[in-house]
Amino acid sequence: MRLLPSLALGVSLFLAGPAIGQNLRIGIQAPPSTLDPHWLLNLANTGALRNIYDTLVARDHEMKLVPGLAESWRVVDDTTWEFRLRPGVRFHDGSPLTSADVAASFRRVPNVPGNPNPYSIYLAGVTGVEVVDDLVFRIRTSGPLPILTTNLTQVFIVPRSVAQLGNPEFNSGQAAIGTGPFRVGSWQTNAPLVLRRNDAYWGGRVPWETVTMTPIPNDAARIAALLAGDVEFINNVPLQDTGRVQGDRRLALFAAPSIYAVNIYPDIERDNAPGIDAGGRNPMKDVRIRRAMSLALNRDAMARQIMEGYADPTDQPVPPFVFGAIPDRAVPAPNIAQAQALLAEAGWGQGFGLNLFCSPNRTPRICQAIAASWTRIGIRTTVEVVPQATFLPRRNRREFGLFVTVFGSLTGETSYLLGSQLHSVGTVPGLGTLNFNGLGAPATDAAIVQARATLDDAERARLLRALVQHVVDDSLIIGVGLLRSVNAGLATLTAPARADEEVLAVEIRPR
Incomplete structure (x- = not known):
């Protein structure tokens, strides 16, 4: 897009770049909801708080x-x-x-x-x-x-x-005390998080005196802020704008593989799961229905067309490069005829209705493509995009019979997903904490516990791969695609695109 002369002048003056010791302004898609480092585990929180703690x-x-x-x-x-x-x-x-x-x-x-x-x-x-x-x-x-x-x-x-x-004392700033490269300057919910340099940081020289992380949830507004010189760095570049960034010598794109996967979570336990229109029954309890739902998806087209090539198709719910994943698994091609045959075999040849609840975080267009694929085989699917503020609380209350969200293998090992989402709820402390779909069985639970306790790396990897294979074979969690970490900033800056998609200001440095 051609810039107006006044805007171009402002950018060209700014793009000389900030010198070390000055301020860094970052436009972030999702703001932290807390300063409490032990409250509400999600990327928006960990990505901001790792600058402090x-x-x-x-x-x-x-x-x-x-x-x-x-x-x-x-x-x-x-x-x-x-x-x-x-x-x-x-x-x-x-x-x-x-x-x-x-x-x-x-x-x-x-x-x-x-x-x-x-x-x-x-x-x-x-x-x-x-x-x-x-x-x-x-x-x-x-x-x-x-x-x-x-x-x-x-x-x-x-x-x-x-x-x-x-939590209140941390959010007020009173208790928000860490050892990280920055200390809290100021913060309020949905307002900029202002960080001040910790001159006593054990990790060495901190490049910025002040860092301001400003929430800009709208994609177009975030890229516009970078172009206008209102910020020097943004995360989660709108995919439709990656070409513009790459073609602008004043800007730089920072991209790398991510640990975040787009996954579908079907309720396999309740007959009365919300959003299912099937005469009081839940067809997704039948593995054949779940397999049909997986077979209907054109993952390659979603990655290439919807995600502009900044995603990789997969049907496993974790990246193939993390420990315990299936590294060489071929992505199945869509098979409409086989999917329809499975529906008929399960007694649902006439189809049924579903409401697909969707997180607003990078998934709405993918959800629409999923809904179109399922409607094509006879599963009449509508999409409801749930606001971010209510998505997690509603999910935790199990108000979704079927939902799509982004999940990150934050530890770099499949045991995180398997332990939190596949293990039964309430049987082992700390396990099953993110199981909102009724997954889990005694044999599976025992296999997860065994894998987590196996000291030999090769054997642990084998056990974990077998569990991931079980998830894929029975479509307990249906993988759709792996996202990529895509950030942008001034060409005068350098920054690694982290696989965990966190933005660490201490890693953003003048060239």
């Missing part, structure tokens, strides 16, 4: 584990891990990081009242923290827990002085 173990932009607040760790025995903290790390209030802070943070994670999506899945199997001294502590587990270090990349550490405080 640190974890014991960290991830680089390719999801590889690297030391965080813990400089080293070792396995003592099957139920004990010993960690050593970095010396000299201080919280934003000046207090030193000690093992007691770690113990207090671990105790807080599962005990935040009314938490709609807790972080407790990451501490499943952890029975306690033993403080050895200020810098050394031991984590006790109920059995072998080889994924402990992976899970700890999601557990933020706060000072013990605030660990007893609640």
Whole structure:
């Protein structure tokens, strides 16, 4: 798009680029809903809060584990891990990081009242923290827990002085104290999050004095803000604008494979699941119906046409490159005739009706394509896009009989999805926390627990792959496609496109 002369002048002046030590303005699609690092696990929150808080173990932009607040760790025995903290790390209030802070943070994670999506899945199997001294502590587990270090990349550490405080105190800023590269300047719900440089950051020189993360949920407005010079960086570039960014020498596109998958979640438990028009029955309880629904999808066309090539088709609910996924699985082509035959075989040749509930986060156009594919085989499907503010609470109350949303394998291992979504609810602490579809069976639960406790990496990978294969074969969770991390900024900046799609201001640097 050709810019008006006044706009072009403003951009050209601005695109000289900010010098190190100045301010960085970032336009983000989804704002954080909290400053509490243990409240409401989702990308919008973790992506913002990782600028403020640190974890014991960290991830680089390719999801590889690297030391965080813990400089080293070792396995003592099957139920004990010993960690050593970095010396000299201080919280934003000046207090030193000690093992007691770690113990207090671990105790807080599962005990935040009314938490709609807790972080407790990451501490499943952890029975306690033993403080050895200020810098050394031991984590006790109920059995072998080889994924402990992976899970700890999601557990933020706060000072013990605030660990007893609640969500309101964190959101007010009173308790929002971390060890990260930035401290909180100001924040209100749906308002910019202003961050100030932590000059005492243990990780080295922080490139920006101030970072402002401004919510710009509208795609067109976000790209316009970058073009107008109102921000220097944006995340989740509108796919229809990637070509424009790539063709503009003043801008740079930062893209890489993502861990986020678009998945379909059918209720396989309830006859009266909301949104199903089938005479009081639930056809999706029949595996043949779910397989027909999967066979009807043209995943390749969705990835190429709807997602502008910035997605990869798949029918497994996790990226093929994460630990425990099926790395070489061919994506099935759509087969309308076979799908219709399965419907008829299951006694639903006349079809039935469905309401497909859809998250607004990058999925509405995909939902429309899914609905068209199902209607073509006789499953009359309508789409209801649910506002982001109510989507998660309604999902948690199981008000959706069938929904589409984006799920990220945040730990880089399939055990996260399998443990939280495939395991039965309420049978093992910390597992089944995101199971809103009635999935789970005793044999499957036992296989998940076994895989999570297997120390040998090759054997654990085999067990996890078998579970993913079970999910795919029975279409328990129907994978549609893998998204890509696509950000943009001034050509004077450099930034890795993180596979977890988080935006870490400390990684955005002047060239």
